[in-house]
Structure formats: structure tokens, C-alpha cells
Amino acid sequence: MKILVAVKQVPDTATQVKISADPRAIDTTGITWIVSPYDEFAVEEALRIKEKRGQGEVVAVSLGPERVKEALRSCLAMGCDRAIHLNDPAWNDADTLVTSKALAAVVKQEAPQLLLCGRQAIDDDMGAVAAQLAELLGWPCASWIMEEAIDGDGKTVRTARQVEGGLEVFDLPLPAVLTAQKGLNEPRYPTLRGIMGAKKKEIRDVKAADLGWAPEPPQLSVVTLEALPPRPPGRILQGDVPTAVKELVRSLREEAKAI
């Protein structure tokens, strides 16, 4: 079974982000980049499916600038067999729809049985690309899955997706799109052997022209980025516990009107 995993490279949440001279973008100097955490759950799940079935191929796909190779390299180190890098300035301003269209073109070429994505990318937090890929491909989609099981023939996948108040279980015919979230699995760390092996694995560069890509304007664009408005300074309530608690309850009722 061939499985594609779409991974996005994002700034590590621990690093500071600053707005650049162009107020629509962040200043990328000094940023540590990581594979978006939800995408690691997706990679892990793909590897587990392959291992369980004893055969198959896991291909990591990412759209982004040259630095994205590093993220793909860490997916290869985790155990992905090869990687595809959509690497072209034509996609510099990509919104989720443009990203989805470009990824969909590659998915069509590769024709996997399963496409795994993260629940959302932790930079833009859109949570849109997977569903949009499903729409463009005409595939069924289950988002926020907590478990999955593919039948022996590799024809359908049974998934439980998280909804308010419970889990909804569906059978999806393959090919299908699934989005991974925390709780699905525990991603592995690359082993030293994995890291060494990754250097020999293929990362194929795909240019817009390779996909017969016609220029496509983004449908959503950033007007400006802004810093958060500062929160009003807080207050540490003094005194022993009963005193501080009484003051807290009074403040919540009278000042904050929160209770």
C-alpha cells in the first residue's frame, strides 16, 4: 500500500516570532523550524500501517522553500521511504487553496491509496488543507481521527473521528484522506541509523512547470500581522489563603463580572 503524508514545516513554538519589515510576513532570521507536530502523528501512523501490513511505501510531501528539505529529511529519518518537495517561487504566496491544488496535482501523479495530513498546521492554524485536498480529489475525508484500521484487502479504512461528546465511526473506501491528531499515536524519535539512512533517500524536487501549473492567485491574503494588544497588568492577591481567596471571589464578581 502506498501512503502519502503531507507535512508542513513551521516555526518551533518555543522560538520568538517577530514581524518583518514587510508587515505581512514574519522575520525568519534565527527561527528554529520543525515538522508541524500534528504532521508527526500523521507520519507515525503511516509508518505503523506499513509495518503492520509488512509492505508498502510511505512518501512524505511538502510544499515550501528550500529550508523545507530539512523537515522532509527528518521524516525520512523517522522511516519514510522517499520525499517530494514542491519547491517553486510560484507558490510563495500560497493560501490553503493554492497549497491544496498544488498538493492535489502531486497526489494525482503518485496515486496513493491513502493520504494522511495533520489536523492543522501550527503556524497558520487553518485546519483546511486536508479537507480541501479531499474536495479537489473527490475523496472521502475523516478529520481529527483517534484510531484507524485498514481491512486486509486494503479496500476500506475504519476510522473513529473526534466530535463533540464522543467518537463517530465511519468506513471509508480507499483512497481517502485522514487527518491525525494527538491521541492517535506517539511519534517515534529517529534512530541514529534512521538519520544516517535518510541521507541516502530520495527527495524529489517538483517545480510548478512539472505539474503544468498555471499561475493561481491566492484567495485569502494577509493584510497585516500585528502584535497582540497587551493584557492589562494582573494583580497577585496578597494575604493568607482564606484572605486571598475571598478577595479573588469578590474581584471576579465585582470587577471582572466573570461569575
Next chain:
Amino acid sequence: MANAFWCIVEDDRRGAPKKVMAEVIGEAARVSSGQAEAVWLTDTATEAGLTQLAEWGATKVWLLENAALAPYRGEIWVGAAAELAAKERPKAIFAPVTSRAREFVARLAARLGVGLAADCVAFAMEGDRLVATRPVYAGKLLAKVTWAKTPWVATLRPNVFRPAEARPGRTATVERPTAATAAAQMRFVERREEVSTGLPELTEAEIVLSGGRGMKGPEHYVILEDMARVIGAAVGASRAAVDAGWRPHRFQIGQTGRTISPKLYMGFGVSGAIQHLAGMRTSKVIVAVNKDAEAPIFKIADYGIVADLFEVVPELTKEFKKLLEK
């Protein structure tokens, strides 16, 4: 209508819209000066539900009622909604951030070939374009975004927008277009209900109590649940508590958990790591109880108590009880 702001209805699966719809309709009506319309895809709508939407300010309800529409499947909903949108040409399509609406409107936007702004916290008309504000980079920055063309598709973060007041007597025309439902690829197997805690849903609650590693073990969450019952709160947790197996994943607050924006958030034994803040920093009032005065959560807290939570929680529950019995 070409100027309509559609509001995709989130319901309780029993024929009533959820209260978050008051926020969506309220905001849609505000931005569009009273052009909010509800679009309800369901297998069962009740008269009371339809009245409720009207009282919140929907001038029209598009009711797509069909057994095939429940439970939600994106592939079916999209066809039905896209057909109606092609005919009615709404100016915007709003939905609350819920597990299904988030997926649904993303798919719908792709079908319509338009932009999507997810998890918005503010909207403003600038001339004749809509500008949405949404948190990005773990909530460290705000992005103002705009669309290349209509319909402007967006999801709204719950508890952020002012809910419309229900005005009894307000009515809406109910249109019942026949919904084309595509043959389903996805086959529904079953729904597994969560064991109910009897407390509100984390993402919907107006008050959230969050217990971190400072809770010291799963057995201590009862003290937060006791307080939660007194004040009608939900109980969440930090990732450290979830990863320790103290609480199920669905209770995790933060970047790799749920995003919440309650009127009141109270953290107990939570240090306030950036990834935790990402999921709760738009809360209106933040309270932190931590025995370490240097804990980063105090930097964003409106009120803090530096003390042992095991002393504070019972005392606080007692005081809340006293207050609310008055």
C-alpha cells in the same frame, strides 16, 4: 440574497441550534447590518429550533432537511450547500469552530473556489471588503486577512463574539429547497458516546478550570470537578497532565489540544508554557493559582494567588458556594 451573510447552523443533533449560533448570527448581523440568514443542514429540525434562529436575528432560514445529512459527512453536505450557494450567491458564509463545521466550510470553500479564514476573533468592513482577524503562530501574533472574492468563508471562535439577544416575536421566512445529496462514499458505523462528566463541553463552556502537573495525580481532579459543579464550569488539563495519563486527550488545552476562549479561565498547578497559552490566551479573564511566583502564567493572569492549590481549591469552592447561594 446577494448581500446575505449565511450562518451554518451547529445543532445538538436533536433539532435545536446550539447557543454558539447566537454569537455567529449576532456577528453576521452586525457586520452585514441585519442581513444574517441561517443555513441548516440536518435530518431533524424542530419548530422551536427555527423560532430560536429567527429570534436571534436570522431573517431567513434555509432548511435542508434530509435523512442523508446526519450524521455529518463532508462529501454530502458540500454538494447540497454548494448547489444552494451557486443559486443564492451569499456574500459570506460564517460557521462556528466545531469539529464538523471546521472541516465542512474548508471543503465548501474549495468547491466554490474561494478563500477561507478559520478561527476568527474579529471582523470589520473596510470599504466594501471584509477584513478578519485571526490568531497565528501559537497566538503570538494576530493576522488581518481578506478575501479575493465572495463568498467570504470564515469560522468564528466560540465565546469571543457578543451573542445576539433573542428577541421574542422576531420571525424568519423558512425556505425548504430540495437538497441534492450525492451518493455517500463514507458509511456510518456507530457513534460512541463519551462517559458524560455532567459538566459542560470544554470548547463551549463559559468557565474553564484547568489542572496541570501541580495536581499531582488523577485522583485529585475531583476537587476541580466539585468546584466546576458549583459554578457550571468545564474541567480541562495541561498536556503534562494528559501525557501522564491523568486525563483523556479530549480534555487537553493548548496547541495540540483544544482552543478555548471562555469568559473565565482558572489554571491550577499550570506553569503557563507557550503551547498551553496558545489554547487559552483569548480567554477574557485569567486566574492563576501556582505556588511558584515565577511561573510564566502569572504574566498573562488578571488575578493570581501564589499558594498551594490544595489549600486554595477547597477554600475557593466554599466561597463560590457562599456567593452563589446568596
